[in-house]
Amino acid sequence: MAIAIYECPACGWVGPADRPLWRCACGSHLNLMPGQPFARRAIVAGEASLWRYAGALALRSPPQVSLGEGWTPLLRRDWNGANIHFKLESQMPTGSFKDRGTAVMLNHLLEFGVGPLHEDSSGNAGASIATYAAAAGVPCRVYVPAAAPHAKLVQIAASGADLQPVVGTRQDVTDAALAAAGASFYASHNWQPFFIEGTKTLAFELWEQLGYRAPDNILVPTGYGSNILGLDRGFDELERGGEIASWPRLFAVQAANCAAFAAAWSAGADDFVAFSAGPTVADGIASPRPVRMAEVLAALRRSRGGVVAVAEEEIAPALAALGRLGLFVEPTAATAGAALTRLLSDGTITPDQTTVAVLTGSGLKASDRIGELLEVGRGR
Ligand SMILES: [Zn+2]
Numbered sequence: 247m248a249i250a251i252y253e254c255p256a257c258g259w260v261g262p263a264d265r266p267l268w269r270c271a272c273g274s275h276l277n278l279m280p281g282q283p284f285a286r287r288a289i290v291a292g293e294a295s296l297w298r299y300a301g302a303l304a305l306r307s308p309p310q311v312s313l314g315e316g317w318t319p320l321l322r323r324d325w326n327g328a329n330i331h332f333k334l335e336s337q338m339p340t341g342s343f344k345d346r347g348t349a350v351m352l353n354h355l356l357e358f359g360v361g362p363l364h365e366d367s368s369g370n371a372g373a374s375i376a377t378y379a380a381a382a383g384v385p386c387r388v389y390v391p392a393a394a395p396h397a398k399l400v401q402i403a404a405s406g407a408d409l410q411p412v413v414g415t416r417q418d419v420t421d422a423a424l425a426a427a428g429a430s431f432y433a434s435h436n437w438q439p440f441f442i443e444g445t446k447t448l449a450f451e452l453w454e455q456l457g458y459r460a461p462d463n464i465l466v467p468t469g470y471g472s473n474i475l476g477l478d479r480g481f482d483e484l485e486r487g488g489e490i491a492s493w494p495r496l497f498a499v500q501a502a503n504c505a506a507f508a509a510a511w512s513a514g515a516d517d518f519v520a521f522s523a524g525p526t527v528a529d530g531i532a533s534p535r536p537v538r539m540a541e542v543l544a545a546l547r548r549s550r551g552g553v554v555a556v557a558e559e560e561i562a563p564a565l566a567a568l569g570r571l572g573l574f575v576e577p578t579a580a581t582a583g584a585a586l587t588r589l590l591s592d593g594t595i596t597p598d599q600t601t602v603a604v605l606t607g608s609g610l611k612a613s614d615r616i617g618e619l620l621e622v623g624r625g626r
Pocket residue numbers: 254255256257258259270271272273274
């Protein structure tokens with residue numbers, strides 16, 4: 247496998263991904279050049295993890311660390327009269343979709359000798375990085391909002407990582423991690439583009455699990471947009487490999503109380519526009535300043551999809567409805583159910599189409615908050 251190539255969207259720098267980098271010298275984030283076309287003959291059929299697509303990943307060698315991530319179930323359930331495919335990213339090793347990106351990013355960094363690392367996270371990415379760093383024997387520090395769900399903080403601490411709760415906004419947490427860059431490697435899932443190299447395997451899995459077909463619609467709870475960018479990258483490789491005839495519409499689902507993409511989308515903007523952010527129970531997608539705004543908006547437009555912003559009061563009913571289908575997810579993931587209800591009722595998606603809702607995180611991540619939302623123990 248050839249070494250992947252970085253390109254900087256700001257200054258135009260192009261260079262080999264042959265050392266641990268998290269951003270360009272000019273200060274911008276970096277992207278990876280488009281990958282090779284991917285076709286089904288390259289699938290490692292006996293491998294029940296995302297490593298069945300190892301031939302498509304921009305790594306030099308087999309993984310040094312894996313916890314069996316990927317190849318998550320795709321279940322069909324009725325939702326308001328439509329047959330919907332639910333993708334259970336909640337069943338990853340650490341309970342969230344982040345493990346796809348973490349596994350590939352960390353293996354890339356290990357190939358080039360990364361040492362102690364740190365990360366900032368609303369909780370799930372921190373738990374994922376901390377767990378994989380522990381499995382790889384690499385020291386790890388994680389900055390998180392002090393108000394993150396208790397279970398996520400416990401999960402990070404249990405891996406032996408140095409847990410650093412930060413009082414303030416999500417941006418304050420990122421600023422604390424940025425200030426530490428240099429003292430250790432900033433292995434940021436929001437900056438490092440190999441995280442998206444990992445999330446692209448979501449596209450491959452959906453295509454393979456649907457009988458080598460792209461669905462018509464994919465709904466994804468979206469904070470920074472790494473799944474949207476991974477789907478865009480993966481379906482691009484499949485299209486160039488001659489494997490799909492149509493492209494799915496991608497719908498980014500946000501909590502209306504903190505919806506950077508919805509604000510830009512409704513303004514018709516190509517990049518960030520100022521908006522006011524408030525608290526939301528969907529803590530995993532409360533992202534005031536996503537790094538790759540322009541790339542995510544472009545991917546949504548290219549797919550002819552869109553952005554759905556759901557209100558707080560839509561989230562608990564969706565979470566309850568999912569639970570009654572046997573799908574116990576955290577409030578962040580339940581926004582996909584709320585968006586499904588919305589898009590089915592307004593006719594944007596129809597029951598005859600193939601629609602996937604990505605359930606990004608397990609209910610075990612936030613059982614205290616779910617108990618409050620569903621008023622468990624209070625007569626219900
Ligand atoms: Zn640059």
